[in-house]
Amino acid sequence: MARWGMVIDLDKCTACQACVVACQTENNVAFMKPSEAQMGRSIYWIKLTAFQEGKYPESKTRFLPLPCQHCDNPPCIKVCPVDATNITPDGIVRQIFARCIGCRYCTTACPYTVRYFNWYKPDWPEPMTEAQNHDVSMRPKGVVEKCTLCHHRLQKARETAIAEKRPLAPGEYIPACVESCPPKAMFFGDLEDPNSEVSKLSRSPRAFRLLEELGTKPKVIYLSEVERSGSNVS
Amino acid sequence: MYPSAAVEPAMTDEVLFEPMERTTPRFYITAAILLCFTMMMLGVYFRQLWKGLGVTGLTIPVYWGVYITNFVFFVGISHAGTLISAILRICHAEWRRSITRAAEVITVMVLLFGAGSVIVDLGHPDRALNMIFHPNFRSPLVWDMCSITVYLTGSVVYLFLPLIPDLALLRDRGKKRVWFYRTLALGYTGTERQKRILEKAIAVMAIVVIPIAVSVHTVVSWVFAMTVQPMWHSTIFGPYFVVGAIFSGIAALIIALAIIRNVYHLEQYLKDIQFNNLGLLLLVMALLWFYFTFAEHLTTFYGSSPEEMRILMSKISGPYAPLFWTMVVCCFIVPVSILSQPRLRSVKGTVVASAFITVGMWLERFIIVVPSLSQPRLVQSQGIYYPSITEILITLGFLATFILFYVLFTKIFPIISIWEIQEGREKALEEVHERVSAYMPGPEKVA
Numbered sequence: 122m123a124r125w126g127m128v129i130d131l132d133k134c135t136a137c138q139a140c141v142v143a144c145q146t147e148n149n150v151a152f153m154k155p156s157e158a159q160m161g162r163s164i165y166w167i168k169l170t171a172f173q174e175g176k177y178p179e180s181k182t183r184f185l186p187l188p189c190q191h192c193d194n195p196p197c198i199k200v201c202p203v204d205a206t207n208i209t210p211d212g213i214v215r216q217i218f219a220r221c222i223g224c225r226y227c228t229t230a231c232p233y234t235v236r237y238f239n240w241y242k243p244d245w246p247e248p249m250t251e252a253q254n255h256d257v258s259m260r261p262k263g264v265v266e267k268c269t270l271c272h273h274r275l276q277k278a279r280e281t282a283i284a285e286k287r288p289l290a291p292g293e294y295i296p297a298c299v300e301s302c303p304p305k306a307m308f309f310g311d312l313e314d315p316n317s318e319v320s321k322l323s324r325s326p327r328a329f330r331l332l333e334e335l336g337t338k339p340k341v342i343y344l345s346e347v348e349r350s351g352s353n354v355s
Numbered sequence: 356m357y358p359s360a361a362v363e364p365a366m367t368d369e370v371l372f373e374p375m376e377r378t379t380p381r382f383y384i385t386a387a388i389l390l391c392f393t394m395m396m397l398g399v400y401f402r403q404l405w406k407g408l409g410v411t412g413l414t415i416p417v418y419w420g421v422y423i424t425n426f427v428f429f430v431g432i433s434h435a436g437t438l439i440s441a442i443l444r445i446c447h448a449e450w451r452r453s454i455t456r457a458a459e460v461i462t463v464m465v466l467l468f469g470a471g472s473v474i475v476d477l478g479h480p481d482r483a484l485n486m487i488f489h490p491n492f493r494s495p496l497v498w499d500m501c502s503i504t505v506y507l508t509g510s511v512v513y514l515f516l517p518l519i520p521d522l523a524l525l526r527d528r529g530k531k532r533v534w535f536y537r538t539l540a541l542g543y544t545g546t547e548r549q550k551r552i553l554e555k556a557i558a559v560m561a562i563v564v565i566p567i568a569v570s571v572h573t574v575v576s577w578v579f580a581m582t583v584q585p586m587w588h589s590t591i592f593g594p595y596f597v598v599g600a601i602f603s604g605i606a607a608l609i610i611a612l613a614i615i616r617n618v619y620h621l622e623q624y625l626k627d628i629q630f631n632n633l634g635l636l637l638l639v640m641a642l643l644w645f646y647f648t649f650a651e652h653l654t655t656f657y658g659s660s661p662e663e664m665r666i667l668m669s670k671i672s673g674p675y676a677p678l679f680w681t682m683v684v685c686c687f688i689v690p691v692s693i694l695s696q697p698r699l700r701s702v703k704g705t706v707v708a709s710a711f712i713t714v715g716m717w718l719e720r721f722i723i724v725v726p727s728l729s730q731p732r733l734v735q736s737q738g739i740y741y742p743s744i745t746e747i748l749i750t751l752g753f754l755a756t757f758i759l760f761y762v763l764f765t766k767i768f769p770i771i772s773i774w775e776i777q778e779g780r781e782k783a784l785e786e787v788h789e790r791v792s793a794y795m796p797g798p799e800k801v802a
Contacts, residue, residue: 157409160414161414161415162409162414162415163415168734170733170734170735171735185733187733187734196582196583199491199493199494199581200493200494200495200496200581200582201491201494202485202486202490202491202494202496202497202500203482203485203486203489203490203491204489204490204491205485205489220482220485220489221478221479221482222477222478222479222480222482222483222485222486223408223477223478223479223482224473224476224477224478224496225418225419225476225478226494226496226578228415228416228418229418229419229582229584229728230582230583230584232583232584232731232732232733233732233733234415234416234731234732234733234734237415238408238415238418238478239407239478240407240408240409240413241406241407241409242407261479262407262408262478263407263408263477263478263479264478264479265478331733332732332733335583
């Protein structure tokens with residue numbers, strides 16, 4: 122069984138947010154009214170987070186694309202009272218919109234704050250409904266949603282492979298964010314396969330995971346900026 | 356119809372029957388005002404159901420706010436009743452006789468609103484039954500559902516058992532709602548055998564209910580403590596919440612007793628001594644509460660791990676500082692300075708202290724729930740959370756409806772346990788005399 126994982130090379134990332142836009146269109150992430158966005162209620166399955174380092178004039182802003190970390194030991198699925206979120210055998214943390222009762226316990230338990238709640242019925246301006254992706258279900262108001270690593274793409278790829286009576290080839294299943302990344306800073310694949318690109322990169326000395334000390338075992342791996350890690354190995 | 360010799364109503368306790376038999380315009384006015392709040396709450400809630408939880412002030416990352424605060428607060432208040440009453444009964448505290456009923460009713464009524472607060476907080480309340488159909492037993496919320504259900508059931512039984520002899524009294528008076536009291540009295544006539552069984556049942560329930568009550572607020576604290584969020588993930592939370600619950604519970608009980616005493620002219624039954632004793636209990640709880648609060652915050656401060664410090668600082672000197680220090684004043688400084696003076700442990704003094712404590716303990720719950728959420732590790736904070744008008748109106752509505760239910764109870768059932776008062780008058784003196792003489796050195800009495 123595969124263990125799907127993602128590697129994001131922060132040295133190559135230009136913080137262009139193409140991944141954010143690609144994700145929004147791929148996954149029917151609803152639009153927010155400006156007033157709602159101002160309240161900080163926008164939904165981003167992947168989001169660009171800024172970190173300030175140091176004080177002016179030596180300050181520096183660093184950026185980090187932040188999707189769901191798809192932890193091997195996710196704190197969110199333990200606390201869900203109705204099993205509306207769970208982890209697939211190949212390591213994808215899913216959300217069952219039809220079962221979620223909207224208690225938001227998972228959103229408060231997630232140390233990465235990457236789970237989002239539908240405060241209202243999602244708002245779709247008229248022309249934008251044409252752009253909806255019919256492979257991804259629409260969310261009602263009052264449920265939690267999050268990055269699924271474009272799980273629907275895996276299903277599609279798997280069905281094609283089964284129809285053609287062959288195993289899933291590497292690179293056949295790739296989430297929208299990884300596919301769209303202009304500087305090719307994002308990598309995706311099977312962490313279980315020692316020869317896959319992600320598996321090799323995950324063993325790089327530059328590799329780190331967010332909040333590793335919490336024992337959540339994230340499957341999104343970052344490669345630190347060289348200047349910062351003091352190493353030239355990539 | 357029944358031999359009334361065994362349960363002869365004493366003429367001296369006539370005033371205890373009055374609330375059920377005479378209704379003044381004051382009652383209708385109070386009920387009407389409370390009902391207005393209830394209707395307003397329902398209106399606002401249906402609007403929230405229709406539109407979504409967006410009508411609250413909640414945002415990312417403050418996903419929980421006033422509703423969850425209310426949940427913890429109301430479940431805390433519920434510890435006033437069953438727990439206090441059970442402890443006093445087991446200790447044979449004779450001054451308890453006139454306060455146990457009033458306490459037990461608080462538990463039953465307020466628990467409904469505690470559970471209700473969670474339902475109001477759900478994005479999809481129509482799916483709430485998924486908690487029963489698809490429970491995930493690893494979730495502290497499911498533990499909560501189980502323990503609160505058990506607690507509510509236990510508290511209803513514990514309220515009902517000591518009510519039976521009073522229902523028989525009301526049935527035998529034959530004035531109002533006789534059929535109703537006859538049904539509920541379950542044919543109790545006060546024979547020796549019935550008395551023995553009843554007393555045994557009450558004694559058993561008093562013991563059973565204590566661990567249940569302790570477990571309830573422990574599990575409520577675990578909703579927070581089981582996550583890895585800074586300043587929630589703390590082993591002290593179980594006992595800390597239980598202490599806070601008993602603390603706020605006694606305060607609520609004192610306020611309720613003072614109102615009952617005033618409105619129904621029960622000065623003969625609820626004397627200064629009851630308020631003095633409850634005040635002493637309250638003082639002990641205030642000191643315990645301070646001890647826990649101090650230990651919790653000092654440990655965090657001394658360890659000074661950065662993510663916990665950010666939250667601690669937002670509490671003691673950041674945006675939540677006004678609330679935090681108000682809490683300290685309300686929960687510790689004011690009550691301790693009032694209650695530590697015997698002269699001030701009067702009805703008025705204890706009520707003032709209790710009012711401060713009730714406000715302070717609500718703030719305490721808020722200060723636990725919100726700041727930890729407002730400063731997540733990775734995402735930038737989006738400013739402070741202000742509850743919306745919807746949340747405020749629903750909170751007021753819950754409070755008013757709770758009071759309404761309580762008032763209605765006093766109109767249907769005796770709010771002071773009549774038979775226990777009579778029993779106390781007839782037997783307790785002798786019992787206490789015997790008990791105390793048994794403590795004394797001297798020849799053993801052969802029973």
